Amino acid sequence: xxxxxxxxxxxxxxxxxxxxxxxxxxxxxxxxxxxxxxxxxxxxxxxxxxxxxxxxxxxxxxxxxxxxxxxxxxxxxxxxxxxxxxxxxxxxxxxxxxxxxxxxxxxxxxxxxxxxxxxxxxxxxxxxxxxxxxxxxxxxxxxxxxxxxxxxxxxxxxxxxxxxxxxxxxxxxxxxxxxxxxxxxxxxxxxxxxxxxxxxxxxxxxxxxxxxxxxxxxxxxxxxxxxxxx
Numbered sequence: 215x216x217x218x219x220x221x222x223x224x225x226x227x228x229x230x231x232x233x234x235x236x237x238x239x240x241x242x243x244x245x246x247x248x249x250x251x252x253x254x255x256x257x258x259x260x261x262x263x264x265x266x267x268x269x270x271x272x273x274x275x276x277x278x279x280x281x282x283x284x285x286x287x288x289x290x291x292x293x294x295x296x297x298x299x300x301x302x303x304x305x306x307x308x309x310x311x312x313x314x315x316x317x318x319x320x321x322x323x324x325x326x327x328x329x330x331x332x333x334x335x336x337x338x339x340x341x342x343x344x345x346x347x348x349x350x351x352x353x354x355x356x357x358x359x360x361x362x363x364x365x366x367x368x369x370x371x372x373x374x375x376x377x378x379x380x381x382x383x384x385x386x387x388x389x390x391x392x393x394x395x396x397x398x399x400x401x402x403x404x405x406x407x408x409x410x411x412x413x414x415x416x417x418x419x420x421x422x423x424x425x426x427x428x429x430x431x432x433x434x435x436x437x438x439x440x441x442x443x444x
Contacts, residue, residue: 215239215240215241216239216240216241216261216262216330217240217241217242217243217258217259217260217261217262218235218240218241218242218243218260218261218262218263218264218326219242219243219245219251219254219255219258219260219262219263219264220232220235220242220243220244220245220264221245221246221248221251221254221255221263221264221265221266221269221274221277222244222245222246222264222265222266222292223246223247223266223268223269223270224266225244225246227266227315228244228246229244230319231264231292231319231322232244234319234320234322234323235323235326238323238327240326243258243260246270247269247270247271247272248269248270248271248272248273248274248276248277249271249272250271251265251269251272251277252272252277252280252281255277255281255285256280256281256284256285260287261287261288261330262287262288262289262290262326262329262330263281263287263288263289263290264290264292264326265277265278265281265289265290265291265292265309266291266292266293267291267293267295267300267304268293268294268295274291274293275303275304275307278291278304278307278308278309279307279308281308282307282308282309282372282373283370286360286372286373286376287333287373288310288311288326288329288330288332288333288373289308289309289310290309290310290311290312290313290322290325290326290329291304291309291311291312291313292313292314292315292317292322293312293313293314293315294314294315295314296314298409300312301407301409301410302409302410302413305407305409305410305413305414306413306417308372308373308374308375310329310373310374310400311325311329311400311407312407313325328400328401329401331401332377332399332400332401333373346358348380348383348384350383350386350431350442350444351430352364352365352366353383353422353431355379355380355383357380360373360376362376362379362421362422364421364422369421369422370421371418371421374399374414375414375417375418375421377399378395378399378411378414378415378418379418379422379432381395381398381399382395382432382440382441382442383431383442385442386442386443386444387441387442387443387444388441388442389435389438389439389440389441390439390440390441391438391439392408392411392412392439392440393408394439395411395439395440396408396410396411415432415440418432419431419432430443431443
């Protein structure tokens with residue numbers, strides 16, 4: 215049984231989310247405070263985090279950043295904030311999805327299942343194929359341990375950033391459009407948050423490229439998308 219942590223200060227919404235998750239076979243815990251939610255997330259062994267942004271005690275974006283710095287689990291933001299800047303900030307801090315209120319409970323469950331399924335596929339695929347490592351010049355991607363090394367030094371990539379890098383490195387010299395990367399890696403039909411692709415590419419470059427403004431690994435192919443160059 216998958217365990218879900220719901221960090222939401224509006225109790226009726228939190229209870230509705232919990233009820234729907236439990237109806238679909240999940241175990242769900244509720245926390246109504248940002249600081250307490252962060253503590254619970256870091257100690258509870260959850261498979262997925264559902265996170266509001268307008269939280270007492272600790273802002274949801276700060277909670278998202280702190281969780282992502284420590285844990286490699288899907289984080290779904292569910293918030294009344296519908297400004298594009300909030301979505302971009304959320305994705306930039308490591309959120310895997312952003313759902314605005316009011317929302318469809320059925321869509322929420324579908325998105326959660328999609329992210330859990332994607333996470334399980336990516337964490338198991340390296341062992342199944344036997345391709346444990348990808349080495350390109352000074353870059354090493356260990357797909358079994360989900361670690362990345364640049365010039366012998368480990369760099370820390372949250373789950374989604376690692377998935378972007380590992381996927382593109384496994385398909386070298388092929389151009390992927392933003393739409394294709396979104397479909398392949400996020401696994402969702404919605405194109406409303408397509409800007410998250412560029413955000414994640416930028417953050418990966420900042421961590422693996424010697425000069426992020428002049429990338430040697432993930433190149434921009436203007437008018438077409440992105441290419442991992444070997």
